[in-house]
Amino acid sequence: EAGVAQSPRYKIIEKRQSVAFWCNPISGHATLYWYQQILGQGPKLLIQFQNNGVVDDSQLPKDRFSAERLKGVDSTLKIQPAKLEDSAVYLCASSPPGQGLYGYTFGSGTRLTVV
Amino acid sequence: GENVEQHPSTLSVQEGDSAVIKCTYSDSASNYFPWYKQELGKRPQLIIDIRSNVGEKKDQRIAVTLNKTAKHFSLHITETQPEDSAVYFCAATSWHATFGTGTRLQVTL
Numbered sequence: 001e002a003g004v005a006q007s008p009r010y011k012i013i014e015k016r017q018s019v020a021f022w023c024n025p026i027s028g029h030a031t032l033y034w035y036q037q038i039l040g041q042g043p044k045l046l047i048q049f050q051n052n053g054v055v056d057d058s059q060l061p062k063d064r065f066s067a068e069r070l071k072g073v074d075s076t077l078k079i080q081p082a083k084l085e086d087s088a089v090y091l092c093a094s095s096p097p098g099q100g101l102y103g104y105t106f107g108s109g110t111r112l113t114v115v
Numbered sequence: 116g117e118n119v120e121q122h123p124s125t126l127s128v129q130e131g132d133s134a135v136i137k138c139t140y141s142d143s144a145s146n147y148f149p150w151y152k153q154e155l156g157k158r159p160q161l162i163i164d165i166r167s168n169v170g171e172k173k174d175q176r177i178a179v180t181l182n183k184t185a186k187h188f189s190l191h192i193t194e195t196q197p198e199d200s201a202v203y204f205c206a207a208t209s210w211h212a213t214f215g216t217g218t219r220l221q222v223t224l
Binding site for chain 2: 033040041042043044045048055056058091102103104105106107108109
């Protein structure tokens with residue numbers, strides 16, 4: 001089966017600029033997650049979608065981050081404006097429906113550097 | 116929310132020795148505990164998992180144990196090989212996975 005697709009792989013932007021990341025999950029995986037992984041740390045959940053609805057966005061900095069999953073398939077995560085501390089790898093993951101009882105398949109991630 | 120602690124942060128073992136990584140969690144609603152391996156510059160990959168109704172699970176050289184009463188779970192790798200060198204993350208899951216801080220395992224020859 002095809003894996004989780006993410007693009008771009010790398011992005012370098014200046015602070016205060018905006019950036020968008022794209023994710024296409026595994027076909028049939030109803031649940032999609034965006035995680036932020038800062039160097040040397042574990043992934044931290046930003047937002048969880050079930051189909052096209054938001055399940056949990058409690059840790060999403062909503063003043064600058066936004067995400068959508070139109071039509072319940074692919075998703076975009078946007079940062080506007082970016083700060084230096086947003087430098088991280090942004091990982092998209094998907095899992096079958098089942099309230100978190102399945103392991104995730106992660107995409108390759110987007111490495112964001114804010115200068 | 117859930118809080119997952121992971122120890123040790125770094126672990127160096129000789130090839131052929133065993134490695135043990137331990138995690139504790141806080142939310143009694145967590146019922147699924149996966150472990151991920153992340154090689155440098157790559158995505159985390161699921162290597163083994165355990166559900167709350169099971170106390171132990173083994174897959175070749177790796178095993179996981181879970182103590183729900185004490186809220187801790189562990190990863191055991193036996194007969195370590197150089198290709199086991201990576202960062203390992205535990206996670207506790209109810210609606211979503213909360214990850215530990217990671218253990219950098221180095222297997223030396």
